[in-house]
Amino acid sequence: MSDSQPPMQDWNAFAEQWNEQFLEALEDNMEAQAQFVESWSETVGEASDDTEISDGVEGYARAYETWMTASQQMVERANDQLEGEDVDIEEFRDIWLNTANEAFKEVMSTTAFAKMTGETVGDVLELQEQADEAAQETLNSLGFATEGDVVEIGDRLVELERRQHAVEQKLDRVLEHVEDKQ
Known part of the structure; x- marks a missing residue:
């Protein structure tokens, strides 16, 4: 000790x-x-x-x-x-x-x-938009479908379905009219 x-x-x-x-x-x-x-x-x-x-x-x-x-x-x-x-x-x-x-x-x-903070968020969003555009261009040049392409095809399909439905309704009215004449 x-x-x-x-x-x-x-x-x-x-x-x-x-x-x-x-x-x-x-x-x-x-x-x-x-x-x-x-x-x-x-x-x-x-x-x-x-x-x-x-x-x-x-x-x-x-x-x-x-x-x-x-x-x-x-x-x-x-x-x-x-x-x-x-x-x-x-x-x-x-x-x-x-x-x-x-x-x-x-x-x-x-x-x-x-x-x-607002300026930083704005800068980040701008960079993100530029990156998205570059990715879209790259995919497009490689022959891949881009998001824009898929959206466009979807919009066209919706429009075709709308037109088809309108044609079907007209056809139904014509058929009803023809049946009524007989």
Whole structure:
């Protein structure tokens, strides 16, 4: 037992290690936030309307405030744990998950985000249309029936059935007329 450290030294080493890990996680979080800010500011900077820019910046500011509040909660709960309070580790996870949801809601509710999302969806739909056209042209050049061909054939069949039905009705009327004359 002479090789082992007294219990207080074990606790101090544990607390020091825990604090270092917490500070590393906090630094990583701040770095992630800085990258988010940079990305967001680049995107918002591309917005054409001053109102959108202002709305985007305000949304980010609210999101940043949410992150800072969460950081403060984390420090407070870590201090509570160091003072001996029984703090469930899931509480730390929940703080970050709830904060992420709230911060993203702040950003996603802006007109700048809506505009960028709309533009992105529009770009994706345009690319999809171009890809569909290229696929149709390729299938057509290879002699395969395309979706357009199948739809056209279906439309023609429906029209033929309609005409046939009309001819049958006329023929039935002619036959009735001939039978009545006899």
